[in-house]
Amino acid sequence: MKRWLIAALVLLLGKLRPPRALPPGRPVREPDRRAENLTFLLLLCAMAAAAAFIAFYFANPDTQFLGATLGLAFVLLAAACLVAGKRVVPQIEGVKERPELEHPFEQDEVVAVIAEGGEGVSRKRFFLLAGGGAAGLMGAALLTPALSCGPEANRVLSRSPWNRGRLLVTELDEPIVAAGIVVGELVTAFPSGADKEDIASPVIVVRVRPDELDLPDDRRGWAPEGLIGYSKICTHAGCAVSEYRYPSYGPTAPGPAVVCPCHYSTFSVTEGGKRIFGPAGRALPQLPLAINGDGQLVADGDFSGRPGPGWWGVRK
Amino acid sequence: MSGNPQRGRDLYLTGCQSCHGFDARGIQGTAPTLHGVGAASADFYLTTGRMPLDDPHSQPDRTEPAYDRQSIDDLVAYIGSLGGPEIPQVDVVGGRLNLGEGQRLFTNSCAACHQIAGRGGVMSGAFVPTLLEATPRQVVEAARIGPYVMPRFSETQLNDRELAAIARYVQYAKHPQNPGGWALFDVGPVPEGMVAWLIGLLALLLVIRMLGRNEAP
Amino acid sequence: MIRRAVRFLDERLGTAPLLKKTLQYVFPDHWTFMLGEIALYAFVVLVATGIYLALFFEPSLAHVTYQGDYAPLRGHEMTKAFQSTLDLSFETKGGLLLRQTHHWAANVFVAAIVLHLLRILYTGASRKPRDLNVWIGTTLLALAVFEGYAGYSLPDDLLSGMGLAIGYSVLLSLPVVGAWLAVLVWGGQFPGKEVFEPRLFITHVFVIPIVMATLIAIHLAIIVRQKHTQFPGPGRTERNVVGSTLWPSYALRSTSLLLAVAGVLLLLGGLVQINPIWLYGPYHTYSATNGAQPDWYIGWLIGALRLMPPLEIHVFGYTLVPNPFFGGALFPLLVFGLLYSWPAIERRITGDHARHELLDRPRDVPWRTATISAFFSWVAVVFLAGSQDQVALHFHFSYVGLVWFFRVASVVVPLVVFFVTRRVAAELKETELHPLRLDR
Numbered sequence: 001m002k003r004w005l006i007a008a009l010v011l012l013l014g015k016l017r018p019p020r021a022l023p024p025g026r027p028v029r030e031p032d033r034r035a036e037n038l039t040f041l042l043l044l045c046a047m048a049a050a051a052a053f054i055a056f057y058f059a060n061p062d063t064q065f066l067g068a069t070l071g072l073a074f075v076l077l078a079a080a081c082l083v084a085g086k087r088v089v090p091q092i093e094g095v096k097e098r099p100e101l102e103h104p105f106e107q108d109e110v111v112a113v114i115a116e117g118g119e120g121v122s123r124k125r126f127f128l129l130a131g132g133g134a135a136g137l138m139g140a141a142l143l144t145p146a147l148s149c150g151p152e153a154n155r156v157l158s159r160s161p162w163n164r165g166r167l168l169v170t171e172l173d174e175p176i177v178a179a180g181i182v183v184g185e186l187v188t189a190f191p192s193g194a195d196k197e198d199i200a201s202p203v204i205v206v207r208v209r210p211d212e213l214d215l216p217d218d219r220r221g222w223a224p225e226g227l228i229g230y231s232k233i234c235t236h237a238g239c240a241v242s243e244y245r246y247p248s249y250g251p252t253a254p255g256p257a258v259v260c261p262c263h264y265s266t267f268s269v270t271e272g273g274k275r276i277f278g279p280a281g282r283a284l285p286q287l288p289l290a291i292n293g294d295g296q297l298v299a300d301g302d303f304s305g306r307p308g309p310g311w312w313g314v315r316k
Numbered sequence: 317m318s319g320n321p322q323r324g325r326d327l328y329l330t331g332c333q334s335c336h337g338f339d340a341r342g343i344q345g346t347a348p349t350l351h352g353v354g355a356a357s358a359d360f361y362l363t364t365g366r367m368p369l370d371d372p373h374s375q376p377d378r379t380e381p382a383y384d385r386q387s388i389d390d391l392v393a394y395i396g397s398l399g400g401p402e403i404p405q406v407d408v409v410g411g412r413l414n415l416g417e418g419q420r421l422f423t424n425s426c427a428a429c430h431q432i433a434g435r436g437g438v439m440s441g442a443f444v445p446t447l448l449e450a451t452p453r454q455v456v457e458a459a460r461i462g463p464y465v466m467p468r469f470s471e472t473q474l475n476d477r478e479l480a481a482i483a484r485y486v487q488y489a490k491h492p493q494n495p496g497g498w499a500l501f502d503v504g505p506v507p508e509g510m511v512a513w514l515i516g517l518l519a520l521l522l523v524i525r526m527l528g529r530n531e532a533p
Numbered sequence: 534m535i536r537r538a539v540r541f542l543d544e545r546l547g548t549a550p551l552l553k554k555t556l557q558y559v560f561p562d563h564w565t566f567m568l569g570e571i572a573l574y575a576f577v578v579l580v581a582t583g584i585y586l587a588l589f590f591e592p593s594l595a596h597v598t599y600q601g602d603y604a605p606l607r608g609h610e611m612t613k614a615f616q617s618t619l620d621l622s623f624e625t626k627g628g629l630l631l632r633q634t635h636h637w638a639a640n641v642f643v644a645a646i647v648l649h650l651l652r653i654l655y656t657g658a659s660r661k662p663r664d665l666n667v668w669i670g671t672t673l674l675a676l677a678v679f680e681g682y683a684g685y686s687l688p689d690d691l692l693s694g695m696g697l698a699i700g701y702s703v704l705l706s707l708p709v710v711g712a713w714l715a716v717l718v719w720g721g722q723f724p725g726k727e728v729f730e731p732r733l734f735i736t737h738v739f740v741i742p743i744v745m746a747t748l749i750a751i752h753l754a755i756i757v758r759q760k761h762t763q764f765p766g767p768g769r770t771e772r773n774v775v776g777s778t779l780w781p782s783y784a785l786r787s788t789s790l791l792l793a794v795a796g797v798l799l800l801l802g803g804l805v806q807i808n809p810i811w812l813y814g815p816y817h818t819y820s821a822t823n824g825a826q827p828d829w830y831i832g833w834l835i836g837a838l839r840l841m842p843p844l845e846i847h848v849f850g851y852t853l854v855p856n857p858f859f860g861g862a863l864f865p866l867l868v869f870g871l872l873y874s875w876p877a878i879e880r881r882i883t884g885d886h887a888r889h890e891l892l893d894r895p896r897d898v899p900w901r902t903a904t905i906s907a908f909f910s911w912v913a914v915v916f917l918a919g920s921q922d923q924v925a926l927h928f929h930f931s932y933v934g935l936v937w938f939f940r941v942a943s944v945v946v947p948l949v950v951f952f953v954t955r956r957v958a959a960e961l962k963e964t965e966l967h968p969l970r971l972d973r
């Protein structure tokens with residue numbers, strides 16, 4: 001501790017008198033004893049810290065001990081090099097000429113040499129054109145295999161596990177009983193038997209009072225008993241839309257909506273997933289719901305639009 | 317711990333009736349009825365200091381409770397006498413609760429708003445409070461009643477045991493394991509960026525300042 | 534001893550003249566010239582720690598059930614990528630230290646590049662003949678940002694998954710080719726097939742580092758060929774270079790910097806926690822956390838995504854350009870496009886085609902200093918907007934209000950900065966005051 005204090009003190013004092021660069025030429029140098037001693041001291045401390053690191057590695061490999069000792073060893077060594085570089089060794093100032101970069105004469109020569117190579121060749125322009133064409137088409141040919149994904153892309157991206165009658169299940173594959181969902185609640189559901197990680201899989205189901213509903217006309221009957229389903233994947237950039245606000249007392253609080261925690265796009269749940277704030281460009285796709293004979297939630301068809309982020313050519 | 321509903325009624329008349337009405341049936345456009353909200357709701361709003369609320373149109377935020385414990389019990393007893401859910405019994409110390417399950421359920425049900433370590437968050441139109449001060453009982457009450465714009469969680473979705481597991485995780489997340497050192501408040505990369513610039517790079521700037529020259533050109 | 538070594542090499546490779554030239558190589562040593570050196574040495578630390586991490590990390594999306602040391606995740610379904618990162622952090626001696634050091638190094642690396650770039654632009658070092666190196670350096674910056682994003686995405690924790698979802702959406706949003714490219718890269722629709730993780734891994738640990746190392750080598754070779762710029766001063770001309778010789782002082786000082794960079798990063802890695810993936814837990818497409826943020830160098834892109842109004846281009850009910858394109862692709866293209874073309878823009882404005890070896894002080898050319906400041910303040914405002922949810926939360930501002938505030942600020946601030954900077958620079962030039970000390 002004391003040693004460290006002294007070292008810090010010396011370092012600070014040393015800093016107060018910044019060494020001046022010597023003029024060019026080599027005057028005879030007196031050794032700077034203090035700086036030399038300091039360098040030795042710092043080297044010794046660095047050794048101690050490095051040894052401490054090794055000891056900690058075997059005795060108590062706690063991240064803080066390891067980091068502090070090894071980091072300190074490096075810092076001390078750096079300080080030693082700093083003092084040595086600025087105070088112990090001579091400061092030699094050099095002056096060099098810069099290389100001339102430009103060679104106007106050679107430039108002409110290069111052009112001439114290149115031109116020589118084309119002497120006696122007719123239809124140069126044509127060759128250039130044909131060569132360029134060949135290179136371009138070769139490039140296109142080499143890139144074509146990538147397209148083996150291409151024509152598929154639209155189909156791959158448009159697949160949906162949802163269809164009429166598909167049972168909704170929880171993360172643990174249990175069916176969802178419609179009557180179990182109360183007003184103001186949000187449930188995450190998946191199509192039974194499908195890959196849950198698929199972008200088109202997860203949906204949120206909420207229950208609102210039927211009189212709050214304000215769905216587009218062609219979606220009447222999509223929300224039995226006020227139970228509405230939406231894709232859980234944001235139409236902006238694919239995050240899970242999982243913030244839900246439902247006012248416990250409507251008149252003094254913002255209305256029911258789901259919010260995406262990535263860029264806070266906000267979709268009204270009572271108005272068919274209409275975007276009411278944020279960067280998303282499309283509404284949240286709605287999943288038509290129905291209740292089967294056992295009182296369980298099933299899908300009554302596919303989404304109203306493509307779930308998840310959009311791409312060139314996707315239907316709005 | 318049992319309150320006196322009679323005294324609670326008296327307190328109600330001085331502190332609450334201006335918004336909730338003389339008979340606690342609410343005032344249209346200002347505050348809801350308290351019939352049927354139950355002791356759980358009253359306990360939550362009062363112990364977190366969210367009620368009484370100065371401006372009925374603002375979001376109720378957590379503050380120091382306005383009443384002492386006995387007065388809260390009295391008020392809770394009064395509101396409870398109007399019907400509704402009881403205060404839930406929560407025991408998070410019991411060894412049968414699984415921290416792992418709590419973490420998973422919290423991620424699925426709570427983290428999107430409250431942040432993965434319960435440090436709070438935002439949404440459009442409301443602030444999401446931090447859970448740093450939330451007691452297990454308040455966590456369970458909030459989940460069941462859905463205060464302000466928070467959604468509710470019914471027993472079919474999260475049963476009592478699962479909810480208690482979440483409450484246990486919330487307690488853990490207040491002081492999570494931080495083997496990496498100074499935890500930067502467990503809120504993610506924003507303070508990390510500040511440290512990188514203001515500690516890491518700044519330290520190195522001082523180093524090159526010492527190493528290099530600073531001649532005034 | 535030294536003589537023997539020198540002779541040994543010289544007899545076999547004829548290196549004596551080269552050695553002599555190298556030892557006497559002259560470094561102009563103004564302290565701001567070492568910013569790039571910080572970045573260089575951070576890169577060294579990144580490679581060293583990265584090799585170590587690669588020995589333990591398993592780039593696999595195979596599913597496992599975690600049974601390791603970290604209790605709150607025990608019993609969780611997760612990928613091997615995530616599990617191996619947990620094990621590396623909790624069960625490998627020194628693993629967490631090096632993981633955190635690697636991450637801090639990445640954060641400091643990009644920060645140092647940005648400051649270095651600012652120094653270059655403000656002092657006019659971007660002029661001929663160094664426009665070449667501006668292009669290479671700008672490419673390195675872009676690669677560094679992308680490399681950092683790839684590394685952040687590898688462990689498959691909740692934050693990396695959310696970041697990848699956004700990256701996927703941005704790629705998907707590119708006009709015409711977006712869908713093809715995204716499906717190609719991910720091997721299908723997000724979150725993609727098993728092949729995605731190895732692809733990301735090889736990109737992060739091999740392809741980009743090799744490209745970066747090559748470009749760094751060229752960057753340095755060009756400096757050696759052209760020699761470093763210098764500030765004007767007594768005895769310094771456009772045709773000479775004045776400074777410390779490599780041997781002995783500069784070699785020691787540069788070594789000192791290498792050690793200091795490693796030391797500071799190790800201290801950070803050991804004492805300050807970064808990216809606690811165990812807290813975030815594994816990623817699923819259907820889960821999310823509030824306040825999810827990228828590392829700082831992606832913040833400007835998140836900011837752009839957040840500020841962008843809900844604009845999309847639709848034709849006959851079909852989407853042509855989805856929204857993430859504007860913030861996630863167009864904005865960075867614009868920023869990097871401007872950086873690449875800056876030397877040409879400057880030449881166009883000044884009509885100055887001469888070779889420049891002496892630097893300007895920022896105040897010497899007020900219009901340039903003002904332009905660069907305005908440009909960077911524009912990016913900085915958008916960058917700050919990336920963390921506006923944290924601002925909203927901790928200062929209790931309405932998020933919706935903040936979005937509008939930053940939208941306005943991103944237009945107003947650069948203008949204000951331009952005029953203020955131009956005025957201040959002109960004033961300083963006239964009075965020759967020191968900007969901070971207000972003397973001389």
Ligand code: FES
Pocket residue numbers: 234235236237238239260261262263264265278279280
């Ligand atoms: S991903 Fe949902 S708002 Fe951007």
